[in-house]
Amino acid sequence: MLHYPEQFDGIGIVDQADWTNPKRVVYKPRPFGAQDIDIKIECCGVCGSDIHTAAGNWGDLPKPVVVGHEIIGTVVRKGAGCTSDDIKVGDRVGVGAQCFSCLKCHRCQNNNESYCAKCVTTYGQFFDDGYCSKGGYASHIRVQEHFVIPIPENIPSEYAGPLLCGGNTVFSPLLRNNVGPGKKVGILGIGGIGHMGLIFAKALGAEVYAISRSSAKKEDAFKLGADHFIATKEEPDWAEKYYDTLDLVVVCAGSLKDVDFEHLPHIMQVGGRIVSISVPEQSEQIVLKPFGLLGVSIENSHLGSIEEIKQLLKLVSEKNLRIWIEKYPINEANIHTIFERMLKGDVRYRFVLTDYEKEFN
Numbered sequence: 001m002l003h004y005p006e007q008f009d010g011i012g013i014v015d016q017a018d019w020t021n022p023k024r025v026v027y028k029p030r031p032f033g034a035q036d037i038d039i040k041i042e043c044c045g046v047c048g049s050d051i052h053t054a055a056g057n058w059g060d061l062p063k064p065v066v067v068g069h070e071i072i073g074t075v076v077r078k079g080a081g082c083t084s085d086d087i088k089v090g091d092r093v094g095v096g097a098q099c100f101s102c103l104k105c106h107r108c109q110n111n112n113e114s115y116c117a118k119c120v121t122t123y124g125q126f127f128d129d130g131y132c133s134k135g136g137y138a139s140h141i142r143v144q145e146h147f148v149i150p151i152p153e154n155i156p157s158e159y160a161g162p163l164l165c166g167g168n169t170v171f172s173p174l175l176r177n178n179v180g181p182g183k184k185v186g187i188l189g190i191g192g193i194g195h196m197g198l199i200f201a202k203a204l205g206a207e208v209y210a211i212s213r214s215s216a217k218k219e220d221a222f223k224l225g226a227d228h229f230i231a232t233k234e235e236p237d238w239a240e241k242y243y244d245t246l247d248l249v250v251v252c253a254g255s256l257k258d259v260d261f262e263h264l265p266h267i268m269q270v271g272g273r274i275v276s277i278s279v280p281e282q283s284e285q286i287v288l289k290p291f292g293l294l295g296v297s298i299e300n301s302h303l304g305s306i307e308e309i310k311q312l313l314k315l316v317s318e319k320n321l322r323i324w325i326e327k328y329p330i331n332e333a334n335i336h337t338i339f340e341r342m343l344k345g346d347v348r349y350r351f352v353l354t355d356y357e358k359e360f361n
C-alpha cells in the first residue's frame, strides 16, 4: 500500500555495514513548499554516485539512505507558487542530480546553479532545515520547480533517465568547450558516462577518440561513435603517436588513480583542456608536475545546468539518439544484484530500474 502523500515508500540503506542489501523503507518527505513539485516515479537510472553514497565513501549519512538521481515520472502535485507553464499535473518530467539551489546568486543567475553554495544534490545532502535529501529508488520525489524538466515525447522514459545526471555531466563540458565540427575530442573511460560521451560528441559533429586502458571495449566504442580508439596499456607509444592532437579530453573514469596525468597532456593541443567529471572517494588526491601542463589546462566539472539538460534532451530528441541500457524491475533483490555488478564493473552501459508501479502500489 502506498503511503503518499504523508510518507514516501522507497528502498534504502538501513545498515551501513550491509549497504549492498537495501531494504524497503517508509519515510517522511520535506514539508511541501509553494515552489515544490511532487513526482510519482516511473523509472530511475543507476549512477556511480549511487554506489559511492550507498557505500558511505562520501561520508556517513542518516538512515535510510535512498539514492537515485536519474528520475523520470509524472507530476502529481504542483505548489501554488510555481511559475512555469511548461509543467502541469499529469506531465512526464525528469529530475537529475540536483534538487535545490538558491536561484538568486550570481552563479544561479548565470546557468551555474550546480556551483551554487546552496546547491542540494538529489540525495545524501542536507537542506538548511537539516533534512537529508532522498532520491529516486522510491515511489515519489519532492523537488523545487526549477529542477523539474519536461521530457520530449519521442524519448522513452528508460532512455531519458540516465541523460539527466550521467548524460548531462559529460554533455556540459562538451558544450562549454564548443565541441562541434573540426574539434577533436577524447573521452577517457568508457563506462556508463563515457559511453554517453562518445554518442554526444559524435552527434555534435566532433572527431571522437575513445581512450581506455585495454581494447576490451573497442568494438563497442566504434559502434557508439568513436572514430579512433587508444588503448593506453596496450600501445606503449600512445603519447607520442597522438602528440598534439586533441582539443578536449573529458575524463569519465570513476577514479583518477589510474589516469596517466604524466602523458595525457602530450596528446593535447596548446590551449587544450582536460576536464574531469570524476567524483572519487573523498581521500583521493592527484599529483601533477607543473611542467607537464605547459599550454594545457585541467579542471573538474560538477554536473551541469538545467539549461544544458534541456539542450541535451533536444539533441537526443532531434537526432533520435539512444544510449545503451539494461533494465531491472525495482525491488530489494535486484538492487542488490545491480550493486554487486556495478562493483565488478559488469555493466554495459547503464542500469535502469523500472516497474515502479508493481513494487510500490
Ligand SMILES: [Zn+2]
Pocket: 047, 048, 049, 050, 069, 097, 165, 166
Ligand atoms: Zn549521477
Ligand SMILES: [Zn+2]
Pocket: 101, 102, 103, 104, 105, 106, 107, 108, 109, 113, 116, 117, 118
Ligand atoms: Zn545560488
